[in-house]
Amino acid sequence: MTSRTPKESLTIMNELVLPNDTNTLHNLMGGRLLHWMDIAAAISAQKHCNRIVVTASVDNVSFKHAIKLGDVVTIEAKVTRAFTTSVEVRLDVWAQNVPSGTKVKSNEAYYTFVAVDQSGRTIPVPSIRPETEEDKAIYDGALRRRQLRLILGGKMKPDDATELKALFITEEK
Numbered sequence: 414m415t416s417r418t419p420k421e422s423l424t425i426m427n428e429l430v431l432p433n434d435t436n437t438l439h440n441l442m443g444g445r446l447l448h449w450m451d452i453a454a455a456i457s458a459q460k461h462c463n464r465i466v467v468t469a470s471v472d473n474v475s476f477k478h479a480i481k482l483g484d485v486v487t488i489e490a491k492v493t494r495a496f497t498t499s500v501e502v503r504l505d506v507w508a509q510n511v512p513s514g515t516k517v518k519s520n521e522a523y524y525t526f527v528a529v530d531q532s533g534r535t536i537p538v539p540s541i542r543p544e545t546e547e548d549k550a551i552y553d554g555a556l557r558r559r560q561l562r563l564i565l566g567g568k569m570k571p572d573d574a575t576e577l578k579a580l581f582i583t584e585e586k
Contacts, residue, residue, distance in 0.1 A: 416540040419548050422461040422492040422502075426453040430484045441480035446506065447471070450488055450522060454502040457490040458526035461500055462538045466526040469499060470562050474522040480508040486519075493548070494555035498535040499527045501555050523558060 426449065428434075434445045451468055458466040480486060487507040494501045506520035528538045543552040557576045563569035564577075571577075 416542045417461055417492075418542050418544050419491045419493060420544070422457045422490075424453050424457040424460065424488075424490045426456070426488045426490070428486045428488075430480060430482055430486060432482060435482050439482040441482075441484070441486070443474075443476060446476075446480065446486070446520065447474065449486065450474075450490075450504050450506065450520075451524065453488040453490040454504055454524040455526065457492055457502050458500050458524075458528075461492040461495065461541070462526075462528040464528040464530075464536060464538070466500070466528050469525040469527045470566065471525075472523040472558065472562065474520060476520060478508060478517045478519040480519055481510070483510070485509045485511055490524075492541060493523070493543075493551045494559075495538045495541045496559065498537060499525055500538055500541075501525055501558065503551060525559075525562065 428449050430441050434441055436442050455466055455468065485508070487509065489505045490502050492500045493503045502524045504520070504522050504524065505518065507516055508519045509516040528536050530536050541552070543549045557580070560569060560574040560577050564571055564574055
């Protein structure tokens with residue numbers, strides 16, 4: 414199985430915010446944005462794995478800027494790290510008001526996907542080769558984010574999270 418670069422999984426998805434996508438304040442509904450983000454992230458993960466993938470987890474998603482009716486939403490998704498059968502995908506969300514020319518970052522998040530075969534059994538995924546300094550920094554942080562996900566999901570004991578503990582423990586000299 415060959416390794417791939419984050420650039421090979423890059424997915425850019427655009428959506429226009431229409432009335433049916435908004436709440437009574439004419440802002441994009443959060444659930445609709447999460448749906449679009451899940452689609453973009455799944456495409457990115459499938460490009461990397463060349464397999465069917467299923468959503469395993471969604472990290473904290475904070476809404477930093479309201480997205481308005483008529484805005485163009487751009488979602489950028491790319492695989493940041495591959496584990497045995499899963500991949501982490503980073504998403505950056507931008508809202509653009511085309512008539513005014515303004516563009517603001519609205520959200521960012523990490524989604525985790527698991528690759529499965531036709532029977533739904535997990536299967537190995539290709540490794541990833543980070544190339545840029547930014548890719549390397551995000552790649553390095555992925556293990557800590559994974560351990561935090563596993564702890565919050567009840568699948569890892571905090572005492573076993575060596576990468577997370579290393580952030581807080583300093584060696585005495």
